[in-house]
Amino acid sequence: MKLYSISKPFSAALCAVILLAISVAQAQSTLLELRSTIQDAQRKNIAFFSVIGGTSHYNWVLSIGQELGQRGHTFYFLSADEDAKYGEPFTRVKTVPTGPGTDHKTIDTTALEDPNFTFFQLMKPVLDSTFKNFSKGKYFSNKIDLAICDHIAESCVEAAIASNLPFIVTATADYTKGVYSIHETQCRWVVNRCCVETSAPYVNNDVMSMKNPTTENESIATRFNNMFILPFQGLYHLLPTMRDLIAQKKLLGIDAKLEDPYKKWQHSLKLINNLYGFTAPRPMSPMVEMVGPIIPKKYKPLTPELQEFLDAHTRVAYIAFGQTSVPSTNNIRLLLTAVMNGIERGALDGFLWATVGATMDRFPSEIKTLSGKTYLMQDIFNQVYPNMRMEKWTPQTAVLLHPSTALFVSHGGLGSWYESMYAGKRMIMYPFxxxxxxxxNAIESNGLGAIMRPYLSPEQAADLVCTVANSQDIGRNVRRYQALVHLHSDHGIFRGANLVEEVLYTNKDGRLPHRETADKRMSYVKAHNIDLWCLLGLIALLSTTAIGVVLIGMWKLIRKRGLVGQRKIKKN
Known part of the structure; x- marks a missing residue:
């Protein structure tokens, strides 16, 4: 009887719970799913073009193009003949070769060792090739709805303007002040609102002077040189080239004048493959979107030979300098000696070098370590030593992801930095x-690795390799950045595609009025409240004047009455 009295309320409660669950399920089954109707809109044709570049210029944009292709859009990659290979992995991207590209495909860094060599000599071939094989109707037909232009591809921007097309500018870094010094000069001395989209007084945006992310640790002498001296040096060195470029534009029927090219971008969206932690935090304009780091999700696997080599070791240094940088013999000797000394000291147990553009004659004939042992370069290339391997090309992502890769020696390209952090590998940088x-400098200051400077002695270079390879602090910092990259890279491609569609479906005569700040439609005086300060100053001046007049009048009245009183006293 007692058991029955206990189970009866329990059964009632159980029935109530079941009935409630059934009613909730029925209510949920009647809910409708919210679905975006933009996916039913007319699909568009998009074209991407870049004058020069490698994976850091192409791959992340093509990854966005692949996503857009999967959404039903047609994405064209207009490339130089020799760069068509970059489009091959992207099955939803239509690669269209446009003819021979620039001859400036690799850079021999031996020239950088000449004390008289300047950055301007490096940039001249790029500027000379800007409008190579250009014609207004060549790039974009009437079927194209949107152009995507690499930040160096001024010809792409001009073609888009000539075709009345909306366009997006892409870059790996937030260059919103001049890439070339002559542009930077105008940006500094002319009031141009497009110059402040991602800039701040403490941020180094000029490619010539941005050795440090910010001016925080720069001396006043360095800041003065970067602010006032470098722009005029750029003007002096690049003015003849810029005049030639203007002449080319005029021959092609392009409106040509010496102006900041960013002025033509001010109403266009800028997509930046970057994120805070890899670039210095600063105020950001609504016309700039950081979507990085975008890292292609598919990569080539290790060859059987590379798989076997890495599996046979536990602490390998991977050395690679990208597609365009060719290290000098002196660079190679310092780096190779340092890594081999690291192997002899036990910090590493092997190295893998992707030579790419560096042929064997670029390497020294032999390497002598601090222990006195000599290694013949011919033997290294012939794989006589089981812990040393030279390869013409390697699948970089696969190498970095292998657990035996302990250290990445790199030139410091942004794409390589992303991949290294994604794989959780510490770095030694040899920048050019x-x-x-x-x-x-950012990698070193954030404790992710160190810089191998060309003036280091063999002992110092070997110590640096061992320190980076063994540092627990560097390991902890790398893991922090690994988490940062993993979190942001998951949705970068999807977000980039959404932004491209935003421009496709919301632009009005090529502009994005919903993103334009109010100051774009106001005078400089009103936008910065200068008129209010002037009005306040005028009110203060008038008030002060009125008060002064009243006080002076009162003083005169008091003085007059005092004099009258004195006269009366004298008369009495």
Whole structure:
């Protein structure tokens, strides 16, 4: 009887729970799913073009193109003949060769060892090739709805403007101040609102002076040189080239004048394959979107030979300098000696070098370590030593992801930095030009590795390799950045595709009015409240004047009455 009295309320409660669950399930079954109707809109044709570059210029944009292709859009990759290979892995991208590209495909870094060599000599071939094989109607037909232009591809921007097409500018770094010094000069001395989209007084945006992300640790002498001296040096060195470029534009029927090219971008969206942690935090314009780091999700696997080599070791240094940088013999000797000394000291147990553009005659004939042992380069290339391997090309992502890869020796390209952090590998940087010194300094200051400087002695270089390979602090910092890259790279491609579709479906005569800040439609005086300060100053001036007049009047009245009183006293 007692058991029955206990089970009866329990059964009632159980029935109530079941009935509630059934009613909730029925209610949920009647809910409708919210579905975006934009997916039913007319599909568009998109074209991407870049004058020069490697994976850091192409792959991340093509990854966005692959996603857009999967959504039903047609994505064209307009490439130089020799760069068509970059489009091959992307099955939803239609690669269209446009003819021979620039001859400036690799850079011999031996020239950088000349004390008289300047950055401007490096940039001249790129500028000369900007409008090579250009014609207004060549790039974009009437079927194209949107152009995507690499930040160096001024010809792409001009073609888009000539075709009345909306366009997006892509870059790996947030260059919103001049890439070339002559542009930077105008940006500094002319009030141009497009110059402040991602800039701040403490951020180094000029490719010539941005060896450090910010001016925080720069001396006043360095800051003065970067602010006032370098722009005029750029003007002096690049003015003849810029005049030639203007002449080319005029021959092609393009409106040509000496102006900041970023002025033509001010109403266009800028997509940046970057994120805070890899670039210095600063105020950001609504016309700039950071979507990085975008890392292609598919990569080539290790060859059987490389798989066997890495499996046979536990602490391998991987050495690679990208597609365009060719290290000098002196660079190679210092790096190779340092890594081999690291092997002899036990910090490493092997190395893998992807030579790419560096042929065997670029390497020294022999390497002598601090222990006095000599290694013949011919023997290294012939794989006589089981812990040393030279390869013309390697699948970089697969190598970095292998657990035996302990250290990445790199030139400091942004794409390589992303891949290294994604794989959780510490780095040694040997930067040459462009954004590489900036990236290298950021890597070192954030405790992710160190810079191998060309003036280091063999002992110092060997110590640096061992320190980076064994440092627990560097290991912890790399794991932090690994988490950062994994979290942001998961949705970068999807977000980039969404932004491209935003421009496709919301632009009005090529502009994005919903993203334009109010100051774009206001005078400089009103946008910065200068008129209010002037009005306040005028009110203060008038008030002060009125008060002064009243006080002076009162003083005169008091003085007058005092004089009258004195006269009356004298008369009495």
């Amino acid at each position: 030009y462009g954004d590489q010194p900036l990236n290298a």
